[in-house]
Amino acid sequence: MITLIPENCNACRQCTYACLYGGIVLEGKTPVRTDSCTGCDACIDICKTGAIVSSGQNIRLGHDIAEYKGVWVIAEQRQGHILPVALELLGKARELADIRETGVTAVLLGDGVDKSGDLLIKHGADRVFIASAPFLGSYRTSPFVRIISGVIKEHRPEIVLFGATAMGRDLAPRLANSLRTGLTADCTQLEMSADDGVLLQTKPAFGGNIMAAITAANHRPQMATVRPGVMQPVCSPSRKGDTVFLDVREEHSDTIVSILKTVKKKQSRATLEKADIIISGGRGLGDSKGFKLLKDLAAVFSGQIGASRAAVDMGLIDHDHQVGQTGRTVRPCLYIACGISGAVQHLAGMQSSDIIVAINKDPKAPIFQVADFGLVGDLNRIIPEIIEQLK
Amino acid sequence: MKGLKIIVAVKQVPGTDEVRTDPKTNSLIRQGVPGILNPEDRNAVEAALCLKEKHGAAVTALTMGPPEAGDVLEEVFAMGVDKGILLTDMAFAGSDTLITAFILSRAIIKSGRFDLILCGRHAIDGETAQVGPQIAGFMDLPQVTYAEEIVLEKGFITVRRDLEDCQEWVKVKLPAVVTVTSRINRPRYPSLYNVQTACDGSLLTTWGAEDLKVPASMLGLDASPTVIKKIFEPDHKKRGEIIPGDEKEMAASLIEKLKGVNVI
Numbered sequence: 001m002i003t004l005i006p007e008n009c010n011a012c013r014q015c016t017y018a019c020l021y022g023g024i025v026l027e028g029k030t031p032v033r034t035d036s037c038t039g040c041d042a043c044i045d046i047c048k049t050g051a052i053v054s055s056g057q058n059i060r061l062g063h064d065i066a067e068y069k070g071v072w073v074i075a076e077q078r079q080g081h082i083l084p085v086a087l088e089l090l091g092k093a094r095e096l097a098d099i100r101e102t103g104v105t106a107v108l109l110g111d112g113v114d115k116s117g118d119l120l121i122k123h124g125a126d127r128v129f130i131a132s133a134p135f136l137g138s139y140r141t142s143p144f145v146r147i148i149s150g151v152i153k154e155h156r157p158e159i160v161l162f163g164a165t166a167m168g169r170d171l172a173p174r175l176a177n178s179l180r181t182g183l184t185a186d187c188t189q190l191e192m193s194a195d196d197g198v199l200l201q202t203k204p205a206f207g208g209n210i211m212a213a214i215t216a217a218n219h220r221p222q223m224a225t226v227r228p229g230v231m232q233p234v235c236s237p238s239r240k241g242d243t244v245f246l247d248v249r250e251e252h253s254d255t256i257v258s259i260l261k262t263v264k265k266k267q268s269r270a271t272l273e274k275a276d277i278i279i280s281g282g283r284g285l286g287d288s289k290g291f292k293l294l295k296d297l298a299a300v301f302s303g304q305i306g307a308s309r310a311a312v313d314m315g316l317i318d319h320d321h322q323v324g325q326t327g328r329t330v331r332p333c334l335y336i337a338c339g340i341s342g343a344v345q346h347l348a349g350m351q352s353s354d355i356i357v358a359i360n361k362d363p364k365a366p367i368f369q370v371a372d373f374g375l376v377g378d379l380n381r382i383i384p385e386i387i388e389q390l391k
Numbered sequence: 392m393k394g395l396k397i398i399v400a401v402k403q404v405p406g407t408d409e410v411r412t413d414p415k416t417n418s419l420i421r422q423g424v425p426g427i428l429n430p431e432d433r434n435a436v437e438a439a440l441c442l443k444e445k446h447g448a449a450v451t452a453l454t455m456g457p458p459e460a461g462d463v464l465e466e467v468f469a470m471g472v473d474k475g476i477l478l479t480d481m482a483f484a485g486s487d488t489l490i491t492a493f494i495l496s497r498a499i500i501k502s503g504r505f506d507l508i509l510c511g512r513h514a515i516d517g518e519t520a521q522v523g524p525q526i527a528g529f530m531d532l533p534q535v536t537y538a539e540e541i542v543l544e545k546g547f548i549t550v551r552r553d554l555e556d557c558q559e560w561v562k563v564k565l566p567a568v569v570t571v572t573s574r575i576n577r578p579r580y581p582s583l584y585n586v587q588t589a590c591d592g593s594l595l596t597t598w599g600a601e602d603l604k605v606p607a608s609m610l611g612l613d614a615s616p617t618v619i620k621k622i623f624e625p626d627h628k629k630r631g632e633i634i635p636g637d638e639k640e641m642a643a644s645l646i647e648k649l650k651g652v653n654v655i
């Protein structure tokens with residue numbers, strides 16, 4: 001914590017450059033501490049004139065680690081419907097909180113979401129903070145950052161999780177910035193060390209060629225965005241918890257970015273992530289004739305169609321069906337890969353499927369490394385046979 | 392708008408297809424892996440150049456990295472970028488996204504007035520997509536992520552965003568930070584004429600920690616909240632069974648096996 005002695009200041013501005021956080025500004029010739037000051041004392045070291053001195057206490061935000069407790073999930077909704085990833089995160093949050101013997105809190109912002117607390121509680125939350133107001137109906141960076149960083153600063157959670165969705169990946173870095181803490185993007189695995197509460201966050205990098213395990217041991221909260229579809233939701237209908245309503249108002253700064261309009265895309269993607277059976281095709285389909293076979297196969301299995309990037313690039317199917325690193329992450333009960341080689345970028349999106357079947361004429365194709373059942377041969381002959389026998 | 396000034400943050404990344412880890416040291420084998428301009432940063436540069444052609448603008452590219460990272464600046468000069476700033480200093484090494492964004496934002500402030508900061512949505516090495524928003528955070532600017540179209544009019548930009556289930560049009564007053572996806576444009580090829588002007592080195596400025604007036608204690612690995620504990624290659628499930636026989640037999644035993652595990 002700093003004490004200011006304005007008489008000593010020569011307005012050299014070094015402190016304002018030294019501060020990571022905008023915690024000190026110069027008003028005229030007087031240094032002034034702002035709300036953003038984290039008490040990190042960096043400006044003391046830089047001040048050569050003795051205008052900034054230590055007041056002995058260190059209140060560096062994010063550094064009094066023991067004061068941070070609880071696992072939080074920032075729940076995302078669209079048109080009032082909670083996204084599956086929020087429930088998946090609660091499943092993980094519950095597990096982490098139980099290891100740390102602490103509670104789970106969900107934070108939900110939206111319009112007309114007053115009654116959504118229950119669903120979040122059933123999926124693992126002990127407490128739900130809800131901010132429900134028309135101006136929160138569509139996600140905008142500014143009001144969401146303002147409101148959520150407010151509750152986080154007040155309650156000091158140990159861990160905050162977000163879905164690695166467009167919203168989560170817009171919001172979380174901005175929050176990490178305002179809290180000056182670490183953030184790991186797009187995690188596929190989270191492990192807690194029980195005694196010191198350090199969260200080991202594993203994420204794919206380099207197109208899924210490499211996994212990186214990341215920690216932010218000396219900062220709190222520990223924050224991560226987590227890829228949809230990788231964690232498991234757990235529902236216990238009898239769970240009880242508290243709902244706390246936040247009193248929120250729109251501020252002028254919230255309107256800096258105004259949404260002019262939104263146009264919905266075709267809904268094919270969302271259904272792919274929920275599908276129990278996915279029949280996926282790649283370059284090996286050859287052309288639209290092969291693609292027709294794939295569709296017929298999907299029909300007899302009542303499955304959804306997935307695709308590799310090669311199939312999308314060939315124009316066989318829309319990008320919304322692409323599975324993999326730059327497409328969807330899916331986890332069906334059954335995934336049948338037809339004419340897909342199994343590049344890491346594709347595997348990244350489907351390898352946690354329950355049962356994987358691969359049909360490929362190349363016995364050395366990497367897809368066979370992850371397949372439970374492999375059929376080596378020409379898909380143009382195998383697929384019709386499967387269709388025939390299933391009918 | 393007069394004298395529009397655009398800053399593009401570009402990063403040199405290893406070509407992802409070739410990256411491997413050394414199982415002994417658990418570190419990346421970078422040797423022999425060519426550094427490339429991050430793909431979506433090329434889109435960001437193209438977006439800046441399109442605005443320049445339409446409205447007139449000075450485009451400055453900014454990169455932080457080892458001295459070799461200057462190569463990506465040569466590349467964007469050849470596309471038509473006017474100036475480049477290379478931020479290189481041992482003290483910057485090991486910076487995570489928070490500290491990288493801090494350093495970049497310090498450099499942007501030092502470089503003077505600007506109207507628009509463009510970034511790629513994400514870099515293909517760490518794939519965090521965090522640096523753009525975090526620059527906006529440090530500079531207290533509005534941010535627009537996932538841009539697939541940018542239209543400039545009278546000090547405002549209208550941006551079409553590509554989100555999971557919808558496209559969203561937003562309007563924001565400049566200055567602002569925008570991160571772009573590869574859908575926004577098709578980047579041009581470097582031109583020979585530009586390559587020649589790029590070669591004399593007059594377009595490039597190099598700054599280190601001293602120039603940015605930040606003490607080393609606020610930079611690099613030590614200042615970064617996140618630490619990479621370990622990197623490893625993903626282990627795939629062990630090989631399952633290959634079903635033998637001709638097409639008829641394969642189909643029949645597959646169906647039987649799927650019934651056996653209750654998926655059909």
Ligand SMILES: Cc1cc2nc3c(=O)[nH]c(=O)nc-3n(C[C@H](O)[C@H](O)[C@H](O)COP(=O)(O)OP(=O)(O)OC[C@H]3O[C@@H](n4cnc5c(N)ncnc54)[C@H](O)[C@@H]3O)c2cc1C
Nearest residue numbers: 282283284308309310324325326327339340341346361379
């Ligand atoms: C940054 C980055 C991101 C990427 N993201 C993704 C992503 O999200 N999703 C994705 O899928 N890819 C992605 N890719 C591309 C990926 O690397 C591969 O290029 C792609 O997955 C290959 O698709 P494929 O398996 O259909 O084609 P190929 O690799 O060409 O494989 C075709 C397979 O079909 C088999 N075959 C051919 N004919 C027949 C036949 N008649 N019967 C049976 N088998 C046959 C062949 O033996 C071969 O194994 C990405 C790449 C990069 C660099």
Ligand SMILES: Nc1ncnc2c1ncn2[C@@H]1O[C@H](COP(=O)(O)O)[C@@H](O)[C@H]1O
Nearest residue numbers: 400401455510511513514519520521522
């Ligand atoms: N070291 C860097 N130098 C310049 N720009 C960077 C750097 N790191 C990230 N960026 C910018 O931030 C974007 C997102 O990067 P990342 O957060 O690493 O995925 C990139 O596309 C660049 O525009």
